[in-house]
Amino acid sequence: xxxxxxxxxxxxxxxxxxxxxxxxxxxxxxxxxxxxxxxxxxxxxxxxxxxxxxxxxxxxxxxxxxxxxxxxxxxxxxxxxxxxxxxxxxxxxxxxxxxxxxxxxxxxxxxxxxxxxxxxxxxxxxxxxxxxxxxxxxxxxxxxxxxxxxxxxxxxxxxxxxxxxxxxxxxxxxxxxxxxxxxxxxxxxxxxxxxxxxxxxxxxxxxxxxxxxxxxxxxxxxxxxxxxxxxxxxxxxxxxxxxxxxxxxxxxxxxxxxxxxxxxxxxxxxxxxxxxxxxxxxxxxxxxxxxxxxxxxxxxxxxxxxxxxxxxxxxxxxxxxxxxxxxxxxxxxxxxxxxxxxxxxxxxxxxxxxxxxxxxxxxxxxxxxxxxxxxxxxxxxxxxxxxxxxxxxxxxxxxxxxxxxxxxxxxxxxxxxxxxxxxxxxxxxxxxxxxxxxxxxxxxxxxxxxxxxxxxxxxxxxxx
Amino acid sequence: xxxxxxxxxxxxxxxxxxxxxxxxxxxxxxxxxxxxxxxxxxxxxxxxxxxxxxxxxxxxxxxxxxxxxxxxxxxxxxxxxxxxxxxxxxxxxxxxxxxxxxxxxxxxxxxxxxxxxxxxxxxxxxxxxxxxxxxxxxxxxxxxxxxxxxxxxxxxxxxxxxxxxxxxxxxxxxxxxxxxxxxxxxxxxxxxxxxxxxxxxxxxxxxxxxxxxxxxxxxxxxxxxxxxxxxxxxxxxxxxxxxxxxxxxxxxxxxxxxxxxxxxxxxxxxxxxxxxxxxxxxxxxxxxxxxxxxxxxxxxxxxxxxxxxxxxxxxxxxxxxxxxxxxxxxxxxxxxxxxxxxxxxxxxxxxxxxxxxxxxxxxxxxxxxxxxxxxxxxxxxxxxxxxxxxxxxxxxxxxxxxxxxxxxxxxxxxxxxxxxxxxxxxxxxxxxxxxxxxxxxxxxxxxxxxxxxxxxxxxxxxxx
Numbered sequence: 001x002x003x004x005x006x007x008x009x010x011x012x013x014x015x016x017x018x019x020x021x022x023x024x025x026x027x028x029x030x031x032x033x034x035x036x037x038x039x040x041x042x043x044x045x046x047x048x049x050x051x052x053x054x055x056x057x058x059x060x061x062x063x064x065x066x067x068x069x070x071x072x073x074x075x076x077x078x079x080x081x082x083x084x085x086x087x088x089x090x091x092x093x094x095x096x097x098x099x100x101x102x103x104x105x106x107x108x109x110x111x112x113x114x115x116x117x118x119x120x121x122x123x124x125x126x127x128x129x130x131x132x133x134x135x136x137x138x139x140x141x142x143x144x145x146x147x148x149x150x151x152x153x154x155x156x157x158x159x160x161x162x163x164x165x166x167x168x169x170x171x172x173x174x175x176x177x178x179x180x181x182x183x184x185x186x187x188x189x190x191x192x193x194x195x196x197x198x199x200x201x202x203x204x205x206x207x208x209x210x211x212x213x214x215x216x217x218x219x220x221x222x223x224x225x226x227x228x229x230x231x232x233x234x235x236x237x238x239x240x241x242x243x244x245x246x247x248x249x250x251x252x253x254x255x256x257x258x259x260x261x262x263x264x265x266x267x268x269x270x271x272x273x274x275x276x277x278x279x280x281x282x283x284x285x286x287x288x289x290x291x292x293x294x295x296x297x298x299x300x301x302x303x304x305x306x307x308x309x310x311x312x313x314x315x316x317x318x319x320x321x322x323x324x325x326x327x328x329x330x331x332x333x334x335x336x337x338x339x340x341x342x343x344x345x346x347x348x349x350x351x352x353x354x355x356x357x358x359x360x361x362x363x364x365x366x367x368x369x370x371x372x373x374x375x376x377x378x379x380x381x382x383x384x385x386x387x388x389x390x391x392x393x394x395x396x397x398x399x400x401x402x403x404x405x406x407x408x409x410x411x412x413x414x415x416x417x418x419x420x421x422x423x424x425x426x427x428x429x430x431x432x433x434x435x436x437x438x439x440x441x442x443x444x445x446x447x448x449x450x451x452x453x454x455x456x457x458x459x460x461x462x463x464x
Numbered sequence: 465x466x467x468x469x470x471x472x473x474x475x476x477x478x479x480x481x482x483x484x485x486x487x488x489x490x491x492x493x494x495x496x497x498x499x500x501x502x503x504x505x506x507x508x509x510x511x512x513x514x515x516x517x518x519x520x521x522x523x524x525x526x527x528x529x530x531x532x533x534x535x536x537x538x539x540x541x542x543x544x545x546x547x548x549x550x551x552x553x554x555x556x557x558x559x560x561x562x563x564x565x566x567x568x569x570x571x572x573x574x575x576x577x578x579x580x581x582x583x584x585x586x587x588x589x590x591x592x593x594x595x596x597x598x599x600x601x602x603x604x605x606x607x608x609x610x611x612x613x614x615x616x617x618x619x620x621x622x623x624x625x626x627x628x629x630x631x632x633x634x635x636x637x638x639x640x641x642x643x644x645x646x647x648x649x650x651x652x653x654x655x656x657x658x659x660x661x662x663x664x665x666x667x668x669x670x671x672x673x674x675x676x677x678x679x680x681x682x683x684x685x686x687x688x689x690x691x692x693x694x695x696x697x698x699x700x701x702x703x704x705x706x707x708x709x710x711x712x713x714x715x716x717x718x719x720x721x722x723x724x725x726x727x728x729x730x731x732x733x734x735x736x737x738x739x740x741x742x743x744x745x746x747x748x749x750x751x752x753x754x755x756x757x758x759x760x761x762x763x764x765x766x767x768x769x770x771x772x773x774x775x776x777x778x779x780x781x782x783x784x785x786x787x788x789x790x791x792x793x794x795x796x797x798x799x800x801x802x803x804x805x806x807x808x809x810x811x812x813x814x815x816x817x818x819x820x821x822x823x824x825x826x827x828x829x830x831x832x833x834x835x836x837x838x839x840x841x842x843x844x845x846x847x848x849x850x851x852x853x854x855x856x857x858x859x860x861x862x863x864x865x866x867x868x869x870x871x872x873x874x875x876x877x878x879x880x881x882x883x884x885x886x887x888x889x890x891x892x893x894x895x896x897x898x899x900x901x902x903x904x905x906x907x908x909x910x911x912x913x914x915x916x917x918x919x920x921x922x923x924x925x926x927x928x
Contacts, residue, residue, distance in 0.1 A: 161783075203785075205785070212748055213745050213747065214744060214745030215745075219770045219796055219798065220763070220798075220867040221867075222769075222796075223708075223752070223768050223867070224708075224737075224750045224752045224762060225740075226708070226746075226748040226750070226751050228748075229771045229774045229793070230701070230704060230771045231706060233696075233700040233771070234697075234701045236693075237694070237697050237698045237701040240694060242695060242698050242820070244688075244690070276688075281677050282676065282677050282689065283675050283676060283823060284695070284823060285690070287687070287689070287690050299684070299685070299687040299688065304687050306683045306686035306691060306785075307691055307694045307777070307788075308683060308778050308786050308787070308788070309776060309778040309779040309786075309788060310774055310775065310776050310788075310791065311774065311775050311776075311779040312773060312774050312775075313772050313773030313774060313794065314773040315773040315774070315775040315794065319625070319669040319772075319794070319796070319829045320773070320794070321667075321770075321796055323770060323772070324771075324772070328779065330779065330783070330784070332783070334684075334686060334785075356706070359748060365783045403684040403686075403687070
């Protein structure tokens, strides 16, 4: 479905690529690991200076708790539509490089190899910052200049769950006001289809702790001293049945029901259960093979409950005969749009109490992220999809609700705008892992897609 | 209930004490840690030489797999009964000294402090070897000499579960033939009552492993990829209900029913649930408070199932969103007399299969120990009790079936003899822990009790 215009932007992206790769190289060189408080101010300053160097305005907001948030602004050109504004959401922080010894080139030195660019953050998310800045620069050099206003929100805590972003969005809602938003990421799937995402999940992450005694007891006393590991196993079993059905009363209640359009979009997504089993070496049947549900529908719209870890008692080699003093499980609820983490927490507490586990403590590790879904019928969503279809030869998928998390709700609900995510990754980008990479061809396509999108967006009627 | 004879042996034990403490010091100096293969031959040789030095005969059996077993023999004296033989079962191996830094004196240097002797193995079990040898020596110096034949079986793998003892007992059954056996250990409880034990538990120790995938998966896929931790939690929950009732069909079937005499003996044992809760800082009610059962009866006669540990997925600090690839639990069955570990293993396997967990692997870590209970009406059991009652001023308890494990079945069933355990420990002896100790007064009482017991045993009619 490629168009002449798309081809033109693909050619132009070749010119823009040197700028993108320079910006990316300079950003990768700053090890801005939020979890380790490394080089955060340097990375924020770099983004600000880059916006300014390309002719934009930029500010660093750092008057609230948390890492600074960079505001960037490029005004519409003389031939553009000054009433239309597109906002890019990105982040300058990255994941730690560990295990460092598994990198084939230094994680903080951008390295080209076999048509790919390697380095921490090239896929998540510095490559997209570079591509977007390069696309803006490209458009500014065209006759008529930038077709609309462009804003950037570049935060520094995405990799640690954006715990402080919402207050910044609230305080600077006017600065960041826009008609629509392009989210940080996107990647091509195993069939080279470009993945667009119009919604993300909320997250509640907990530790469940069952304490039995001050210290481990000899299992001689197993006939009368209660066992926290078994007790926690019973409590976890009461939360979810072996087929994956959550048994917590009210758990799904506030989940926003999918629209027919969303259901239709989800049913168009590829899903190959056998391929997944082979790829990951799965020993067990898929839960959805037992329940008969559509895994794509479950993944998009059901609130999910997952035990991420468990520990208690003796787990070294050999036999040690004891009654554990304590057991702990990590449990996450991946929430659908419409659900409040606090409410789910209350339901879990009530469930445990009702089942006689009022002694089991719940420690909250993360209760700040809510789910969000853009309205698929919004013209902006359609525009992102149609431009992507023009540009990406192997097709496009539109996921109404990706199971991943992010502060999409914080922006979407406060700024009241549709949000779609797209980006320059591919299925082998190894986000968060050693040898993170993007393919040069994808980076160029990403620049071209943003340019095409902005050129069309400038012509759309304002909705906000 | 002290007798003149008991008082006489208590006085005589003062003379025997220097020999006992010398033997003990020399044994403690040999770090014969079976789990670490340290100094095993030296310890076996030392025991052999000690028996010989005291006028006995000794052999080291080492023609079968496992650490050598020492055979010792002292013939009845001219005034003794050469038709009667008492066997002592002991072990020369000890637990590791770790954590070494918590010892207040070197673990392998016998140290006297505040009326106690400190060192690895003083309580478990070198102190009892020393006390018994000193008692034999004491009797040999009396007019008429040793009142009966005395044999020693001193093995070197008790602390690792005596995995190779049974074949030695079978091969050398004639050498070790005796009329009765005194087992390795015994200790005074919090009320200074001397604890006698007439039975031990069997043990089956397993790892249950549930494998889901080659590696951890992102919890994005939690809607359709099955979770081994939750699956194992369900499987464990199916084995035992929250009140401690084992749900495995047939689990209790082969357990030898207690005799009225055994039940009566168990009901005479002290048990203070509130004191136990305070002592160990228990947060939860005792299982027997929920079930209404007698904890002493459960502990003595029911087969017990305990989850000793569990691990799977992410258990570090903070939140990591994943589906664990694998989960593992350590599970022990503490078996009643009459039960075969292999049969219990089959029942567990069948239970898991029947409940749909045929994918859960069972790894056997220990399936060699069976439970054993001596006949409480046996004159030897009565003799050990009555002599202890004469000697110990604060009373005696007789436990028909201690919940601990040991190779009692291997001796009792093959050699066909009654077995009672008694020894020189106290509730603060810290077996297996740093600062293991015995009280000097208990050591002297232990020598006196063995001397009194042997002097009476020589006069009893032979039963075998």
